[in-house]
Amino acid sequence: MRIDGRRPEQPRQTRVQPGILETAEGSALIEAGNTKVICSATVENRVPTFLRGTGRGWVTAEYGMLPRSTSTRTPRLGAQGRPSGRTFEIQRLIGRSLRTAVDMEKLGERTITVDCDVMQADGGTRTASITGGWVAMACAITQLLKFNVIAASPLRHYVAAISVGVVDGVPMLDLCYEEDSRADVDMNVVMTSAGEFVELQASAEGDTFDREQFDAQLRLAQKGIEGLIAAQRDLVTL
Amino acid sequence: MRIDGRRPEQPRQTRVQPGILETAEGSALIEAGNTKVICSATVENRVPTFLRGTGRGWVTAEYGMLPRSTSTRTPRLGAQGRPSGRTFEIQRLIGRSLRTAVDMEKLGERTITVDCDVMQADGGTRTASITGGWVAMACAITQLLKFNVIAASPLRHYVAAISVGVVDGVPMLDLCYEEDSRADVDMNVVMTSAGEFVELQASAEGDTFDREQFDAQLRLAQKGIEGLIAAQRDLVTL
Amino acid sequence: MRIDGRRPEQPRQTRVQPGILETAEGSALIEAGNTKVICSATVENRVPTFLRGTGRGWVTAEYGMLPRSTSTRTPRLGAQGRPSGRTFEIQRLIGRSLRTAVDMEKLGERTITVDCDVMQADGGTRTASITGGWVAMACAITQLLKFNVIAASPLRHYVAAISVGVVDGVPMLDLCYEEDSRADVDMNVVMTSAGEFVELQASAEGDTFDREQFDAQLRLAQKGIEGLIAAQRDLVTL
């Protein structure tokens, strides 16, 4: 029995509410247990320098935490002058994960920026950002299709992510903050609706891990992601 | 008739939802029309250098906008390295306004930091931050009393704020963004439940203004603030 | 009787000396009691992005304090990496105030930058910067007319500013530093030679204030500004 009453292989209750911001092309609020992330997607008619004139688009992501998303206050970025290393690591992960979902030729010379702002943090904010960010991006693409900005959908597949960890020797799915801070191995898995991997990051926090442990964790993650993609299918049809 | 169907003296529908963050000592979501601000209050056992050893507390505020709170994306603070001048101006205004509501001796050597993060911006974000920030602060103080951290409430009065402007020669209460960008005079008023002023800022954006216009605007603001304080009374008893 | 021997309604001795810098298009040294501010005006053939191609000009201001303008040394901006919130607040106020004095179509696509550098600070540096900055700007405009860069003067009216405060319950005009640090209410008023208001900012520092107090302070300010505009008239003819 886990700290919040779940079984080891049981993910948290996850809800995704699309369209929460009238100001953005696409948006979604994702809640995974007590973790809440506001995701928005912005479409702009420009691409990074290395893509100009290629006819291809780009997807990028930014990640932030509201000062009181954590149980003690975290100073906001602007006060320190720059995002932390952890922030950079997370936003690069989200960006890479969402890029694989998009056919850049069909998107054309446009950039989609997905902003993931954590309202409340209880573990798994980076994986929730990927799952929710995909929905915000899909909403924005729906708008582009609706207004005939693009002719065909550049969405190639659904993309969702979940964490797995080994706590007190037991592999557990979708860690909350308290579990995460006690885990020996921390693993984040990003997969597509075709059952393929996008990112697979496993880190030994305390003890190192062997192949068998790794395989057990991976099985949990695959199962969890299938559930998240089912939820995405309920909201968006490709 | 105004752009959103209101009469000149009619404020926007305003709702304040306290306790929206489990992670913070106090919190509130304020919605004034389409403007939505997440307010949180943090209590810390430290004061700025100039207050150490005086037995007196401090209240300060920070203000931010989520990148897609606006209809085109605003780069987040950390990317530019520092908050803008406008941000500084706003957070100083919020801080000064909320400080007058607190008896610093009763608070003791503690700092309350009120974070106001704009989720969606449609004009009047600084006044909504003051009105909502007061509620978040009051919730945090309720916690301090409940856990006997302090003996008596340091709250001296309710504090709320509203904007007024002159648009096409007509004084209007509680401007939305479109009205604000066309206003000749822009005024922000902060008042207490005792009917006294805390801050009064009137700026000529285009044309200058005379005493008579000023007095007409002030009457609208006083009326609007009475309504907001009535809403605060429904949520918090002093 | 006030700390420096003045009566409550008596402003400080104010002198404005135009043309103190040979290097600038316009300049002035303003002395209000012990407060001394070096003002300069720079004219450049460029405008901010949002004005390009409109045929309209812009006026902006920057404000700084020399390290020993204060009785203990204030670190210079570059050492901390950025101006303080107070600096931003002040330079935005100066900029807005001076913009109302200029017909931007007559100025054409030019930017006037008014720099206000405080040599010695004894209260009222922001209002002295507005009054002296207007003179520096007017000198620069005189140069533009003299060299036929523009055909008609874009100056619409004189603009001057003064502070008022309530000290020990008594409304007083043009506070010196010692009075300012003890004031319950701090008010800055900016007016034109037409008797209209440009900016009106009143802040409760300790106690809040009622309408009657506010009106009394406003009367003092109006009187004080009339005197300052008379001094400007002696130096510059519109």
Next chain:
Amino acid sequence: MRIDGRRPEQPRQTRVQPGILETAEGSALIEAGNTKVICSATVENRVPTFLRGTGRGWVTAEYGMLPRSTSTRTPRLGAQGRPSGRTFEIQRLIGRSLRTAVDMEKLGERTITVDCDVMQADGGTRTASITGGWVAMACAITQLLKFNVIAASPLRHYVAAISVGVVDGVPMLDLCYEEDSRADVDMNVVMTSAGEFVELQASAEGDTFDREQFDAQLRLAQKGIEGLIAAQRDLVTL
């Protein structure tokens, strides 16, 4: 046949030269093909705040590239004001990897900082930094033992790292820059001399990947790391 004549499963020629800096407690120059990284290890009698008084030590890493380590010049960090996101991601990976090699209780309240400065970059700089950084750290620990600063070696095992990628559908070991920029999947693996995993990061750059491909890559990586650890054994005895 690969671009530099190697077979798919063949790593680059790797040489590690310890003790290249007289100024540092430990140092090593690692050359993997044309990639050259200067590694140094610094021991300081301080730990981060969260470890003070616990009797436990810490290991951290920093990573940089000399401006002409790349075939076009990369501006140095100080000129832009801050390290890039990629730099943060890499130095966090190196730090986590080296921490697992150290028994923090045996190290005591000391911090080992491993600096990895790339002199010449031709792919695999992060994995070379881990392999070479381990040697620099081991040299520094040898010094601590020699001067009786610590009683027993805190080194728990050897740690080395290598990259694998899928280029034109073929899994290849230890990618050079040209291969890396064309790879569909990019994988970095960090392992110990006990055959356990420390970090395992696989990213789809273009196409996603399935379980079978992942397993094939992992086998290549394990083989490559065994060779690197053999080289470490020749230099340092645990």
Next chain:
Amino acid sequence: MRIDGRRPEQPRQTRVQPGILETAEGSALIEAGNTKVICSATVENRVPTFLRGTGRGWVTAEYGMLPRSTSTRTPRLGAQGRPSGRTFEIQRLIGRSLRTAVDMEKLGERTITVDCDVMQADGGTRTASITGGWVAMACAITQLLKFNVIAASPLRHYVAAISVGVVDGVPMLDLCYEEDSRADVDMNVVMTSAGEFVELQASAEGDTFDREQFDAQLRLAQKGIEGLIAAQRDLVTL
């Protein structure tokens, strides 16, 4: 005949006005031709870390230029985020030069910070800062003696500085801006009242220079500095 009518060996008219700031322990305005620098000296009861507990003091300097000290506006430091390389070079020169004038044991554990702010720049601002900065520092020391903070004067000698350059093949003393920008060799000399050197910096701007040219320039500089020290003697008695 030079551009401003001087003979090659003739320095500019130089005036030093001490005590121009009521707020500072010591101050002086130095005017050398059209170059005007406001110098102030601050005494604080602290020393840099490396001097704590040694009983010895420190002298340091900062240098800045007002935005319109130059004929086109120079952005102020805070706007760019940091002082330029030239600024660092100059303030280090001023600091080293003034330190040689002070017996640090007699000063005791105090820091004197000399701020040199250029109001108007027409060449030779760094040498004027040294000459004027010495006077500001001497005024501050006079205060320390007057209030018995220190028992004996730590001033060891007068220090002054001047520039020399080779313009169109002719060595000239005390260059104005126009001469400076055309000079082939630029030399700054700092000397004491004992006729000894403190700093001697000669830079080839275009053509290199030989020993004979160097000696001729040095003679001019020595002569010029004697005049400046005579002016310092009129203001301050050691």
Next chain:
Amino acid sequence: MRIDGRRPEQPRQTRVQPGILETAEGSALIEAGNTKVICSATVENRVPTFLRGTGRGWVTAEYGMLPRSTSTRTPRLGAQGRPSGRTFEIQRLIGRSLRTAVDMEKLGERTITVDCDVMQADGGTRTASITGGWVAMACAITQLLKFNVIAASPLRHYVAAISVGVVDGVPMLDLCYEEDSRADVDMNVVMTSAGEFVELQASAEGDTFDREQFDAQLRLAQKGIEGLIAAQRDLVTL
């Protein structure tokens, strides 16, 4: 006898190894005693704004120290956000010194950036950077000639630099770190193969110095530079 066994007029063993980086147009490793500096030269087809359209080129330099080039670790630039004042001073000196060696018309509208990165520091890093940087620059120019990018060599002469100091009253050539930190006078001299001066900087660190001492130091420097230029001649023919 000096600390490292040298006679006062004896320079350190100096070796320059050109071509150490395959990635750069020109490069050299210079070792002067225990001081080791990696120099690289980058050629780019752009010039600073003030040279555009003039047909003339530019030479600039950057200088850095690896964190463990010193016997205690120096934080890297990016961590503090900006280079120190000392760094700016040094890179400006290197840039000015190397510019005199180049005929900018023959170079054409190109910029040569010389990066000097100190691997190990034992005094004299700025002078070693000039001597080694000249070799890296000469290698890059050889490439430009070889590939017919330019028709004739823009190199006008060899340039080398050395330090001299007065330690315990004795003038000594080419100070190591321990001598440098005890020196009363610190002097850096940059000269050409034509026996002319490029830069001459003498600073009193403790005691001031007279003309006779200065002349004695200068004689030592001239002798030392002749030896360094002889070494450059062995590597590069003009």
